[in-house]
Amino acid sequence: MKASVGDRLVIESLHLDGPRRVGIITALYHGDGSPPYFVRWLDEEHETLIFPGTDAHVEHRAEHGAQV
Structure with a gap:
């Protein structure tokens, strides 16, 4: 896994239909x-x-187009 400043880190829930952390x-x-x-x-x-x-x-910054 490689990332840059401004990228999103997404952690999926371990439970069915649980919330994800972003x-x-x-x-x-x-x-x-x-x-x-x-x-x-x-x-x-x-x-x-x-x-x-x-x-x-x-999720790399270019993928989600977000500004930080």
Whole structure:
């Protein structure tokens, strides 16, 4: 998994019809874009350092066209 600042990190729910978490990657821990990432969660007012698991994927900024 590789990401850039401004990409979205999406974590799918482990439960059927459960909510997914979406956050904006605000900083990289490694310059090559590999995890962990600093993420600002859209549904909460905080930022965390996260090591994404197999339930997560990156939506690159160009894919979603969002501005940060």
